[in-house]
Amino acid sequence: MSIDLTGIRSRLMNLRTEYILQIGEMTQEYHDHESDIHDSDGDLEDAAQEIYSEEMSQGEADNLRMNLQLIDEALARMDDGTYGACLACGKPIDEKRLEVIPYARYCLKDQIAFEE
Numbered sequence: 001m002s003i004d005l006t007g008i009r010s011r012l013m014n015l016r017t018e019y020i021l022q023i024g025e026m027t028q029e030y031h032d033h034e035s036d037i038h039d040s041d042g043d044l045e046d047a048a049q050e051i052y053s054e055e056m057s058q059g060e061a062d063n064l065r066m067n068l069q070l071i072d073e074a075l076a077r078m079d080d081g082t083y084g085a086c087l088a089c090g091k092p093i094d095e096k097r098l099e100v101i102p103y104a105r106y107c108l109k110d111q112i113a114f115e116e
């Protein structure tokens, strides 16, 4: 296999740190908003707006958590030597695809099949 595993591993580790920091910031913001709502004197429209933006950042945080999960799985596959193989068909994932998404689970063909 000609994939630069060392390079990909360090990219995964960097991404992992980045996502953890971002999730930390979002969780912090979330709690800030929460105390804002409790402090307000019952303006429902404002409160609804606050809740909406909270849900937005919760959604983003969920996305980051999911990516973080994929990164951890990719690192685990590196450790057990199965990194780079599609989880659906077992064939090697295209190297260029791994360069773009180092935590990809599936080859492009299977990814498209799952999304349809």
Ligand SMILES: [Zn+2]
Pocket: 086, 087, 088, 089, 090, 091, 106, 107, 108, 109, 110
């Ligand atoms: Zn596949």
